[in-house]
Amino acid sequence: MASPDRTPGAGPAAGAPGSLVSALRAIVGEAHVLVRPEQLLAYECDGLTHHTGPPSAVVLPAEKGEVARVVRACNAHAVPFVPRGAGTGLSGGALALGGGVVIECSRMNKILELDPDDGVAVIQPGVVNADLSKAAAPHGLFYAPDPSSQQACTIGGNVAENSGGPHTLKYGTTTNHVLALELVTADGELVRLGSRTGFAPGYDLVGAVVGSEGTLGVVVEATVRLVPLPEAVETLLAIFPDVVSACRAVGDVIRSGLVPAALEIVDQRTVRAIEDSVYAAGLPRDAGAVLIVELDGARVAVSAEVERVRALAVGAGAARVEVARDAAERQRFWRARKGAFGAMGRLAPDLYVHDAVVPRTKLPEVLARVCEIGDRHGLRLSNVFHAGDGNLHPNISFDRRDPDELRRVLAAGEEILRACVEAGGVISGEHGIGTEKQDFMGLVFGEDDLAAMRRLRDAFDPALRCNPGKIFPTTRFCVESDPKARGYDRVPLGGAPRP
Amino acid sequence: MASPDRTPGAGPAAGAPGSLVSALRAIVGEAHVLVRPEQLLAYECDGLTHHTGPPSAVVLPAEKGEVARVVRACNAHAVPFVPRGAGTGLSGGALALGGGVVIECSRMNKILELDPDDGVAVIQPGVVNADLSKAAAPHGLFYAPDPSSQQACTIGGNVAENSGGPHTLKYGTTTNHVLALELVTADGELVRLGSRTGFAPGYDLVGAVVGSEGTLGVVVEATVRLVPLPEAVETLLAIFPDVVSACRAVGDVIRSGLVPAALEIVDQRTVRAIEDSVYAAGLPRDAGAVLIVELDGARVAVSAEVERVRALAVGAGAARVEVARDAAERQRFWRARKGAFGAMGRLAPDLYVHDAVVPRTKLPEVLARVCEIGDRHGLRLSNVFHAGDGNLHPNISFDRRDPDELRRVLAAGEEILRACVEAGGVISGEHGIGTEKQDFMGLVFGEDDLAAMRRLRDAFDPALRCNPGKIFPTTRFCVESDPKARGYDRVPLGGAPRP
Numbered sequence: 001m002a003s004p005d006r007t008p009g010a011g012p013a014a015g016a017p018g019s020l021v022s023a024l025r026a027i028v029g030e031a032h033v034l035v036r037p038e039q040l041l042a043y044e045c046d047g048l049t050h051h052t053g054p055p056s057a058v059v060l061p062a063e064k065g066e067v068a069r070v071v072r073a074c075n076a077h078a079v080p081f082v083p084r085g086a087g088t089g090l091s092g093g094a095l096a097l098g099g100g101v102v103i104e105c106s107r108m109n110k111i112l113e114l115d116p117d118d119g120v121a122v123i124q125p126g127v128v129n130a131d132l133s134k135a136a137a138p139h140g141l142f143y144a145p146d147p148s149s150q151q152a153c154t155i156g157g158n159v160a161e162n163s164g165g166p167h168t169l170k171y172g173t174t175t176n177h178v179l180a181l182e183l184v185t186a187d188g189e190l191v192r193l194g195s196r197t198g199f200a201p202g203y204d205l206v207g208a209v210v211g212s213e214g215t216l217g218v219v220v221e222a223t224v225r226l227v228p229l230p231e232a233v234e235t236l237l238a239i240f241p242d243v244v245s246a247c248r249a250v251g252d253v254i255r256s257g258l259v260p261a262a263l264e265i266v267d268q269r270t271v272r273a274i275e276d277s278v279y280a281a282g283l284p285r286d287a288g289a290v291l292i293v294e295l296d297g298a299r300v301a302v303s304a305e306v307e308r309v310r311a312l313a314v315g316a317g318a319a320r321v322e323v324a325r326d327a328a329e330r331q332r333f334w335r336a337r338k339g340a341f342g343a344m345g346r347l348a349p350d351l352y353v354h355d356a357v358v359p360r361t362k363l364p365e366v367l368a369r370v371c372e373i374g375d376r377h378g379l380r381l382s383n384v385f386h387a388g389d390g391n392l393h394p395n396i397s398f399d400r401r402d403p404d405e406l407r408r409v410l411a412a413g414e415e416i417l418r419a420c421v422e423a424g425g426v427i428s429g430e431h432g433i434g435t436e437k438q439d440f441m442g443l444v445f446g447e448d449d450l451a452a453m454r455r456l457r458d459a460f461d462p463a464l465r466c467n468p469g470k471i472f473p474t475t476r477f478c479v480e481s482d483p484k485a486r487g488y489d490r491v492p493l494g495g496a497p498r499p
Numbered sequence: 500m501a502s503p504d505r506t507p508g509a510g511p512a513a514g515a516p517g518s519l520v521s522a523l524r525a526i527v528g529e530a531h532v533l534v535r536p537e538q539l540l541a542y543e544c545d546g547l548t549h550h551t552g553p554p555s556a557v558v559l560p561a562e563k564g565e566v567a568r569v570v571r572a573c574n575a576h577a578v579p580f581v582p583r584g585a586g587t588g589l590s591g592g593a594l595a596l597g598g599g600v601v602i603e604c605s606r607m608n609k610i611l612e613l614d615p616d617d618g619v620a621v622i623q624p625g626v627v628n629a630d631l632s633k634a635a636a637p638h639g640l641f642y643a644p645d646p647s648s649q650q651a652c653t654i655g656g657n658v659a660e661n662s663g664g665p666h667t668l669k670y671g672t673t674t675n676h677v678l679a680l681e682l683v684t685a686d687g688e689l690v691r692l693g694s695r696t697g698f699a700p701g702y703d704l705v706g707a708v709v710g711s712e713g714t715l716g717v718v719v720e721a722t723v724r725l726v727p728l729p730e731a732v733e734t735l736l737a738i739f740p741d742v743v744s745a746c747r748a749v750g751d752v753i754r755s756g757l758v759p760a761a762l763e764i765v766d767q768r769t770v771r772a773i774e775d776s777v778y779a780a781g782l783p784r785d786a787g788a789v790l791i792v793e794l795d796g797a798r799v800a801v802s803a804e805v806e807r808v809r810a811l812a813v814g815a816g817a818a819r820v821e822v823a824r825d826a827a828e829r830q831r832f833w834r835a836r837k838g839a840f841g842a843m844g845r846l847a848p849d850l851y852v853h854d855a856v857v858p859r860t861k862l863p864e865v866l867a868r869v870c871e872i873g874d875r876h877g878l879r880l881s882n883v884f885h886a887g888d889g890n891l892h893p894n895i896s897f898d899r900r901d902p903d904e905l906r907r908v909l910a911a912g913e914e915i916l917r918a919c920v921e922a923g924g925v926i927s928g929e930h931g932i933g934t935e936k937q938d939f940m941g942l943v944f945g946e947d948d949l950a951a952m953r954r955l956r957d958a959f960d961p962a963l964r965c966n967p968g969k970i971f972p973t974t975r976f977c978v979e980s981d982p983k984a985r986g987y988d989r990v991p992l993g994g995a996p997r998p
Contacts, residue, residue, distance in 0.1 A: 117750065117860050140756055162703070175703065176675065189947045197889055199856040201927040202940065202970055203715075203952045204661070204674065207706025216702075228756035251616065257639055257727035301800030357698040361616050390696055428700040441701065448688045452959070453702045459958035460951070471701055 023073040024059045024101070028066050032107070034058040043102050046089040047149075049350050050400040050409075051435050055082065055096035062107045063124075064182060064190065064220035071218065072188035074101050080465045083214040085126065085157025088149040090353050091434030093160065093213045097469050103218055105156050111135055112221070119226045120179065120196050125156025125219050129163075132224075141226035144171035147430070148338060159219050162211030164430035166262040166337070167294070169388035171227070173430065175210040182221035183209060186461035196223045208456065213432050214467040216460040230296035233261070234306045235330040238318040242288035243267055244364045245317035249291055250387040251360065252312045258305055262294040263388030267367065270340045270382040270395070277346055279339030281332050291318070291387070292337055340384040340395060347380055347397035352409055356417055358425035360390040369419045370394050377408040391429035392420065417443060433471045441473050519576040523558050523600070526568045531606070533557040542601050545588040546648075548849045549899040549908075550934050554581065554595035561606045562623075563681060563689065563719035570717065571687035573600050579964045582713040584625065584656025587648040589852050590933030592659065592712045596968050602717055604655050610634055611720070619678065619695050621722045624655025631723070640725035643670035646929070647837055658718050661710030663929035665761040665836070666793070668887035670726070672929065674709040681720035682708060685960035695722045707955065712931050713966040715959040729795035732760070733805045734829040737817040741787035742766055743863045744816035748790055749886045750859065751811045757804055761793040762887030766866065769839045769881040769894070776845055778838030780831050790817070790886070791836055839883040839894060846879055846896035851908055853893040855916055857924035862889060868918045869893050876907040890928035891919065916942060932970045940972050 024033045034040060040054040056079070061067045074081040080100035087094055096102050108124035111132065115121070116139035121132060129150040133142040146165035147153055153163070155174075159181070164173040171177075180194035194206035209216050240246040246265050253260060266274075271283050271290055283290055291313065295305045310321045324330035345351040358366045367383060370392065374381030380397040394416055398409045417427045421443045428437055441450060454472065457464075523532045533539060539553040555578070560566045573580045579599035586593055595601050607623035610631065614620070615638035620631060628649040632641040645664035646652055652662070654673075658680070663672040670676075679693035693705035708715050739745040745764050752759060765773075770782050770789060782789055790812065794804045809820045823829035844850040857865045866882060869891065873880030879896040893915055897908045916926045920942045927936055940949060953971065956963075 117754065118858050119753070140754075172675075175706065176671075185947075185951065191947045191951050192945070193948070193951070195856075195925045195943070196923070197856045197858060197925055199888070199890065199925050199928045201925055201932050201936070201943065202949075203955050204706050204710050205951060205955065207674065207703050207709075208955070210706075211703050228758065231756065254618070255616065255639075257730065259727065297796070298800040298803060300803050301797040304797060304799050357694075357696045359617050359696060389698070391698065424695070426694045426696055426698050426700055429698045433700050437700070444694070444700065446691070448684075448690045449692070450701075452684065452690050452692070452704060455958035456702050456704065456707070456955065459954035 017077055017079075020073060020077040020079055020101075021057060023076070024057065024070060027069045027073065028059055028061050032060040032062070043084070043087070044095070046087045046092060046094045047353070048090050048092040048434070048436050050352070050406060051092035051095065053095050053097040055102040056099045058102045058104055060104045060107050064108075064184065067103060067218050067220050068184045068188050068190050070101070070103055071184050071186070075188060075463070075465060080468050082467045083156070083160065083218040085154035085160070086128070086149075086152050088153040089157060089161055089434065090355065090431040091428070091436040093432050093434035093467070093470055094157070095435065097435060105154060108220070109154075114139070116141060118196070120223060121226055122221065122223045123155055124221060125159070126154050129153050129155055129158060136226045137229065140229050142229050143177065143224060144227050145174045145177055148341065155222060155224070156219050159210050159222055160212070160214045161430065161432040164386070164389070164391070166264055166386060168386060168391070168430070169263055170259050170261045175207055177225045178206055178210050178222055179225055180223035181206050181209055181219055183217040184220055185217045186463065186466040190220070194223070198225070211432070213434060213470055215457060215470055217466060232299040232302040233294065233296045233330070234302050235324040235333050236293040236306065236309055236313070237322045237324070237333045237336065238291040238293070238313040239284060239287045239320045240289045240291060240318050243367055246289035246291045247363045247387065249313045249316035249318065250363075252316055253293065253309055254360070254388065256308065256312060258295075258308060260293050260309070260388065261296045262292065263386070264292040264337050265385050265387040266290040266292070266336055266340060267383040269371070270344070270384050271336075273343040273347065273382055274336060274339045277339070277343035279335055279343045281336040281339060283336055290336055292333055337384060340382070344380070344382055344395040344397050348399050350398050350400045352396040352398060352413065353431070354392070354394040354396065354413055354416060355429050355431040356392050356420040356425055356427055357429040358390045358392065358420050358423045360387070362423040362425070363387060363390060366392065366419055366423050366425070370416050373412050373415045373419065377412040379408060379412055381412070386429070389429065390425065414440070435470060438471055439473050441471070516576055519572060519578055519600075520556060522572040522575070523556065523569060526572065527558055527560050527565050531559040531561070542583070542586070542603075543594070545586045545591060545593045546852070547589050547591040547933065547935050549851070549905060550591035550594065552594050552596040554601040555598045557601040557603055559603045559606050563607075563683065566602060566717050566719050567683045567687050567689050569600070569602055570683050570685070574687060574962070574964065579967050581966045582655070582659065582717040584653035584659070585627070585648075585651050587652040588656060588660055588933065589854065589930040590927070590935040592931050592933035592966070592969055593656070594934065596934060604653065607719070608653075613638070615640060617695070618725045619722060620725055621720065622654055623720060624658070624718050625653050628652050628654055628657060635725045636728065639728050641728050642676065642723060643726050644673045644676055647840065654721060654723070655718050658709050658721055659711070659713045660929065660931040663885070663888070663890070665763055665885060667885060667890070667929070668762055669758050669760045674706055676724045677705055677709050677721055678724055679722035680705050680708055680718055682716040683719055684716045685962065685965040689719070693722070697724070710931070712933060712969055714956060714969055716965060731798040731801040732793065732795045732829070733801050734823040734832050735792040735805065735808055735812070736821045736823070736832045736835065737790040737792070737812040738783060738786045738819040739788045739790060739815075739817050742866055745788035745790045746862045746886060748812045748815035748817065749862075751815055752792065752808055753859070753887065755807065755811060757794075757807060759792050759808070759887065760795045761791065762885070763791040763836050764884050764886040765789040765791070765835055765839060766882040768870070769843070769883050770835075772842040772846065772881055773835060773838050776838070776842035778834055778842045780835040780838060782835050789835055791832055836883060839881070843879070843881055843894040843896050847898050849897050849899045851895040851897060851912065852930070853891070853895065853912055853915060854928050854930040855891050855919040855924055855926055856928040857889045857891065857919050857922045859886070859889040861922040861924070862886060865891065865918055865922050865924070869915050872911050872914045872918065876911040878907060878911055880911070885928070888928065889924065913939065934969060937970055938972050940970070
């Protein structure tokens with residue numbers, strides 16, 4: 001396949017010319033096209049607050065036909081477009097960096113069908129993650145992927161990022177729960193991928209689109225699996241003297257053949273941040289690490305498993321193991337995990353929720369390195385992590401307006417990724433690559449590997465108009481002191497600039 | 500993306516010219532290049548015995564570097580190549596129809612690494628499916644996808660076809676168990692896809708390659724998940740007066756929230772074929788349908804679940820429910836399922852194991868139609884099916900040398916697919932499309948949908964040399980009276996012939 005030299009997407013027409021705005025208004029109605037600077041400011045970043053750039057326009061379609069027409073209008077004006085859900089993403093994936101039209105899917109928030117017999121729901125992309133499980137609950141079902149932002153994030157965004165969550169260990173990520181998709185392609189055609197039976201002949205394009213960060217088209221409908229609500233759920237909270245013994249317990253539980261729904265560790269730094277905040281969960285401030293284990297399934301099995309996990313935790317060195325007596329206590333345990341973001345977020349204006357994966361057996365040594373890196377750069381860094389998956393989330397509280405601190409945050413972020421890769425890991429678990437990590441793709445992929453991905457990208461979007469400037473490296477690895485400089489004018493990696 | 504008119508793959512040089520044979524011998528050694536007609540005859544078909552065509556040559560590489568060099572040699576001579584595992588596939592996917600080089604992976608049969616702590620194995624593609632579970636067993640682990648041919652089929656072939664098996668209901672298909680792949684691309688480059696951590700940034704090319712039927716490259720190494728062996732396994736066999744009540748039991752079990760490892764139904768015709776054969780399993784000859792339910796997990800849970808399933812089966816109309824008392828009895832129950840192929844296969848020289856999927860709730864009506872279709876065409880047809888997945892396997896015993904019977908088999912096969920699609924199903928569950936069903940892809944996909952798949956194909960293999968002539972429609976839907984006529988010279992569907 002030819003790889004012509006070209007600048008991504010927009011060419012000289014990266015703004016939203018007046019005639020395009022008129023076309024968009026004709027499609028979705030004037031009220032659903034935002035062009036005023038103060039409106040656009042709300043779309044200048046996602047949850048990665050230090051990568052910013054406002055779009056040229058935001059359009060809010062009500063249904064899939066409108067999305068297709070919006071895409072065709074953008075194409076007619078050679079203007080790039082960026083699908084966006086709730087904007088809770090953490091890798092700068094939902095920005096129109098360099099200008100372009102954001103297609104915001106919040107109005108497409110209907111559950112079109114919920115079929116308890118087949119265990120299937122058909123939804124529009126703007127359905128909020130937690131709302132689907134709420135709707136499924138009366139039928140004894142739930143939608144398993146549960147990112148921490150599930151009260152706000154949309155399933156369309158989850159599909160783009162292949163979102164996971166604390167229960168990924170047992171239930172898998174979004175890709176394990178999407179049966180079929182309807183996609184508006186980069187050239188504005190509506191295609192159906194996959195099948196609601198879960199079996200689909202031909203290439204698994206559903207799998208290719210899930211996790212493609214909105215670069216292969218705009219997802220306008222999803223058919224997803226619903227799974228039975230477990231009969232019983234039990235949650236344990238174990239206090240360890242140090243993170244090494246907590247990790248040992250995780251290994252022991254997994255080697256025992258148990259498959260808990262969740263295995264989460266909160267490190268000492270996070271415990272202190274939580275206990276010093278409004279999210280205080282009654283954790284001992286001197287805990288070296290806190291392990292949360294959730295077990296679900298048949299009541300008789302779960303009861304027996306609780307005792308096995310308790311014994312394994314004690315055997316690995318736990319000073320204390322508590323089992324939640326009721327839903328309120330279970331929520332308190334989870335506050336110790338989920339409050340980490342809030343507690344760390346209150347320490348400074350910005351919170352960088354980092355994301356990387358290492359083989360489970362390497363967790364203790366990598367965590368020690370992560371803490372050393374944060375300390376050396378003088379940063380407020382703490383760790384919570386999906387220990388069962390080896391999925392780390394170092395959290396760094398900082399102020400992006402302080403150029404020196406921002407530089408240190410980015411330098412530490414890069415060092416953390418390198419440490420994870422050296423340990424046999426990868427640079428992202430569930431947050432995607434976006435603009436955050438595009439220049440680190442070369443740490444895990446060779447030129448041939450990236451070329452294979454680019455061929456897929458080119459096959460779906462030869463004009464590079466669909467969420468350009470994401471995922472693929474733009475430049476040699478470097479620490480950017482001024483992230484606002486991130487754009488298309490950077491030093492290319494062995495060729496013309498490409499997204 | 501341009502879609503130039505071109506004949507697939509070989510052009511005028513579809514044979515294996517002497518200079519290519521010399522090149523292949525130089526790469527893998529003379530003993531590992533087969534060119535004599537009697538040698539090639541063994542490769543003229545896979546498990547779909549009525550689609551035949553011998554390759555120009557067969558090459559048996561020993562390691563991935565040799566595969567890459569073989570592919571480059573084929574490219575240099577403009578000759579297509581076809582990766583092949585054990586040749587147990589059932590959709591004509593592993594043939595070099597029209598000539599070309601078969602790359603047979605049986606010598607690449609090493610388990611390169613087995614890591615019980617991370618629950619991961621790294622294997623060469625020629626490892627036999629069952630051998631991996633055997634190697635993992637001492638560590639308390641197994642490889643979950645278990646096609647009926649697992650004693651013979653290779654994991655490379657399983658990857659190509661995204662193979663399932665009786666335990667797909669609980670454990671998923673091959674795609675749910677492959678973490679990373681090493682692939683020789685169509686142009687002979689070695690690329691790594693995915694990551695052994697199970698998290699992979701960028702596009703999910705592992706997912707795209709799994710199930711791509713050998714058309715996107717040659718898989719030369721796979722990193723797969725191993726899962727814990729369940730503590731307990733219980734198998735129930737329930738005798739029903741008819742298939743409708745057996746299907747009702749399946750629906751009741753699934754709606755109860757239980758997730759059995761397997762839910763298999765054997766119809767009356769199959770029961771009689773089995774009991775009349777050396778595979779006799781002591782089933783009552785007047786059984787209207789037999790349901791096999793396998794439960795696995797923690798011992799205490801499984802014991803309770805056995806009683807719940809028994810009650811649900813009786814409630815749905817089971818005349819008798821047996822629970823296997825030991826491993827020998829469990830094997831006897833499974834013989835009633837797995838013996839179906841052998842019993843039906845002994846009735847005539849050829850066995851057509853058909854494969855399609857319908858929504859679970861449509862099983863009874865579709866089965867009635869399938870039987871009516873078989874009867875109307877005067878065929879020996881019986882059904883076994885993965886009822887939990889809605890995955891039908893009508894088996895037809897026939898003699899391909901009888902042109903009239905073959906015509907009726909193909910006509911019935913097409914009618915069965917149409918019935919499944921009308922019921923909201925798809926044309927393949929776990930056997931792939933290959934040459935068997937390529938002309939029925941239009942039953943489930945529109946031109947735009949197929950165009951999206953073609954773009955992926957073109958991106959990976961622009962010269963169409965890697966297993967050409969598979970998956971994509973070659974002609975308008977029709978019943979072929981002479982399958983030997985299947986090739987590249989058929990009436991194209993709206994354009995030049997394409998694979």
